[in-house]
Amino acid sequence: MATRPRPYHHGNLRDALLDAAERLLERKGASALALRAIARDAHVTHAAAYHHFDDREALLRALAARGYDRFAAALATAGERAPPGRGFLEVGVAYVRFAAAHPALFRLMFGAEVARGRGGDDALGAASDRALNVLLDGVRASAPGLDEASVRRRAAAAWAVVHGLSGLLLDGQLAALGLGSGDPERLAREILSGGAALETAPPGAG
Amino acid sequence: MATRPRPYHHGNLRDALLDAAERLLERKGASALALRAIARDAHVTHAAAYHHFDDREALLRALAARGYDRFAAALATAGERAPPGRGFLEVGVAYVRFAAAHPALFRLMFGAEVARGRGGDDALGAASDRALNVLLDGVRASAPGLDEASVRRRAAAAWAVVHGLSGLLLDGQLAALGLGSGDPERLAREILSGGAALETAPPGAG
DNA sequence: ACCTGAACACCGTTCAAGT
DNA sequence: ACCTGAACACCGTTCAAGT
Numbered sequence: 001m002a003t004r005p006r007p008y009h010h011g012n013l014r015d016a017l018l019d020a021a022e023r024l025l026e027r028k029g030a031s032a033l034a035l036r037a038i039a040r041d042a043h044v045t046h047a048a049a050y051h052h053f054d055d056r057e058a059l060l061r062a063l064a065a066r067g068y069d070r071f072a073a074a075l076a077t078a079g080e081r082a083p084p085g086r087g088f089l090e091v092g093v094a095y096v097r098f099a100a101a102h103p104a105l106f107r108l109m110f111g112a113e114v115a116r117g118r119g120g121d122d123a124l125g126a127a128s129d130r131a132l133n134v135l136l137d138g139v140r141a142s143a144p145g146l147d148e149a150s151v152r153r154r155a156a157a158a159w160a161v162v163h164g165l166s167g168l169l170l171d172g173q174l175a176a177l178g179l180g181s182g183d184p185e186r187l188a189r190e191i192l193s194g195g196a197a198l199e200t201a202p203p204g205a206g
Numbered sequence: 207m208a209t210r211p212r213p214y215h216h217g218n219l220r221d222a223l224l225d226a227a228e229r230l231l232e233r234k235g236a237s238a239l240a241l242r243a244i245a246r247d248a249h250v251t252h253a254a255a256y257h258h259f260d261d262r263e264a265l266l267r268a269l270a271a272r273g274y275d276r277f278a279a280a281l282a283t284a285g286e287r288a289p290p291g292r293g294f295l296e297v298g299v300a301y302v303r304f305a306a307a308h309p310a311l312f313r314l315m316f317g318a319e320v321a322r323g324r325g326g327d328d329a330l331g332a333a334s335d336r337a338l339n340v341l342l343d344g345v346r347a348s349a350p351g352l353d354e355a356s357v358r359r360r361a362a363a364a365w366a367v368v369h370g371l372s373g374l375l376l377d378g379q380l381a382a383l384g385l386g387s388g389d390p391e392r393l394a395r396e397i398l399s400g401g402a403a404l405e406t407a408p409p410g411a412g
Numbered sequence: 413a414c415c416t417g418a419a420c421a422c423c424g425t426t427c428a429a430g431t
Numbered sequence: 432a433c434c435t436g437a438a439c440a441c442c443g444t445t446c447a448a449g450t
Contacts (some may be wrong), residue, residue, distance in 0.1 A: 013433085030318055034423060045425080048434050056424065106317075112236055112313050115377045132382055152383045156374075157367070157397050160381075164370025168362075171321045176338055177358045177365075192361050219414085240442060253445080254415050330433065 014052040014062075016042045021063050025104045030111075035059065057113055061121045064114045067105045067129035074098050075134040079141075088142045089192055091134065092162045096188035099166035107170065110163075135159055165191060220258040220268075222248045227269050231310045236317075239266065263319055267327045270320045273311045274333035280304050281340040285347075295346045295398055297340065298368045302394035304371030312372065341365055371397060 020041035024032045035056040039046040053059040078094030079087045098108040109113060109128075112121060118124060132155075139155045140146065146154070174180030179187055211254070221407060226247035230238045241262040246323040259265040284300030285293045305312040314320060315334075338361075345361045346352065371394060380386030385393060 035425090036423060045435050046424085046435080050425075051433055098369075107318050110373060110377055110379075111309075111317075112376075119380060128379075129382060132379075152385065152402055153397065154383055156371075156380060156383050157400060159379075160368075160370035160374060160397065161363070161366050162370065163373055164366035164368065165362075166249075167316060167369055167373055168366060170318075171316055172324060173334075173338075174362060176335065177362050179358065179362055191359065191366065242442060250445085251416050253417080255443075257414055402450090 013042065013044060013048060017044075017052060017059065018063055019050055020064060021059060022066070025063070025108065026099065026102075028107060030104050033060065057117055058121070060108060061114050061117055061124045063105075064109045065121070065124040065127040067109045068101070068124070068131050071098055071109070072127070072131040072134055075131060079134060079138055083111045085142070088138045088158070089189075091138045092095050092158065092192045093185055095162040096166050096169065100169060103170045111169075136174035161192065162188070189203075212407045218256060219248065219250060222238060223250075223255055223258060223265065224269055224272060225265050227265060228272070228311075231269070231314065232308075234311050236314060238312075239267065263323055264327070266314060267323055269311075270315045271327070271330045271333040273308070274337050277304055278337040278340055280336060285340060285344055289374045290380070291348070294344045294364070295342045295395075298364065298395045298398045299391055301368040302372050302375065303359070303391050305331070306390035309376045314378065316369075316373075340391070367398065 011201075017038055021038045024038060024041060035049055036046040038059070039049050039142050041174055049059065051061065058072050074110060075094050075098075079091045082090035119127075135158065136151060138157050139158065143154070159183070168174050169184055169187070172180070174187070223244055227239060227244045230244060230247060240257055242252040244265070245255050255265065259268065281297050281300050281304075284299045288296035320330070324334075341364065342357060342361050345357050345364065349357075349360070374380050375386055375390055375393070378386070380393070
């Protein structure tokens with residue numbers, strides 16, 4: 001075996017950096033995600049990170065891709081465990097639950113820094129596609145035989161509701177409406193099952 | 207009159223800094239909003255900014271408050287100009303239109319940096335309340351006699367749809383659904399008037 | 413009261429040099 | 432192939448000093 005100088009560096013620093021970044025994100029928020037601080041936390045020089053990521057934003061995108069993987073898994077599990085016919089609602093609730101449980105990660109996943117390089121990052125695109133497919137399958141399952149264009153339109157509308165609800169919740173904006181102070185899951189369930197969003201518009205207005 | 211040494215500084219540097227910040231935000235994006243860069247653009251030393259704002263985040267909150275003012279005005283105008291019975295839909299379309307027209311400002315208004323200090327910033331709270339009230343009035347107008355709790359729940363649901371749609375649009379996420387490539391206003395109109403988001407759930411499931 | 417200049421401890425990125 | 436150390440041009444914040 002001879003001498004084994006350092007315990008970490010010969011392994012995969014890439015994952016170690018992502019672990020450190022995730023730790024910082026959870027404990028100290030997005031503003032703590034400095035590349036130098038991440039490297040420090042992983043016990044390497046900051047320049048070492050550039051052997052595994054093009055730049056700081058590429059590291060953030062890789063962290064976001066990890067988030068999408070867990071996100072997709074959480075949505076899929078919620079859909080599978082739901083009572084028949086309620087899978088779609090439960091996926092929506094799981095969406096909001098994930099956002100409330102991992103606010104900083106959720107914001108990172110859908111934030112501007114990650115959005116900027118989304119097109120050129122294949123791993124990120126694949127991970128977020130996995131999450132999207134759970135949503136699309138949910139629509140197809142609850143409305144079998146629907147044509148694909150309608151599936152996509154319904155998915156977009158459903159996605160918008162849960163995504164917007166999550167965003168407003170994290171922002172504390174719902175508090176201004178007297179909502180959002182209690183359990184986020186209960187709030188999500190109430191609003192999602194409470195009926196359509198723009199139902200107040202007269203039918204046939206479009 | 208005597209000598210008047212410098213043209214700007216005796217006036218209100220506060221507004222000049224916000225003007226510079228807005229210019230930078232529009233032209234170069236959120237990452238250009240460094241306090242030093244803003245001060246440079248306003249032709250002052252960076253330390254001068256601290257005589258008008260507690261710190262960088264306070265400046266960003268003031269900029270966001272400006273955004274909420276314009277936002278509220280845009281929503282109100284859309285509601286007033288809409289044909290009878292369609293005001294609520296048009297306010298929703300205006301919401302998405304604003305986000306698409308001012309993506310960086312919209313992100314700033316609802317982003318994490320501004321959210322962090324939202325509670326302690328009275329001007330920001332007042333400005334965002336004005337925008338919220340347009341939404342609430344829209345719900346009340348389209349469903350007169352509704353009790354206040356239902357008004358708030360409907361407003362939250364409607365807010366979620368348009369807010370989520372805006373966010374997904376800015377992220378380019380709707381492109382993954384084959385949507386979002388065309389006119390954002392047309393897309394908003396289609397989805398908003400296309401019916402309820404979670405309609406696919408069987409009635410009485412909750 | 414308002415702005416400057418210098419200082420401090422950070423930051424992202426690059427690059428020659430080490431192993 | 433992978434990591435280090437030093438350098439560069441930035442950054443937010445503070446504070447004594449100027450007017």
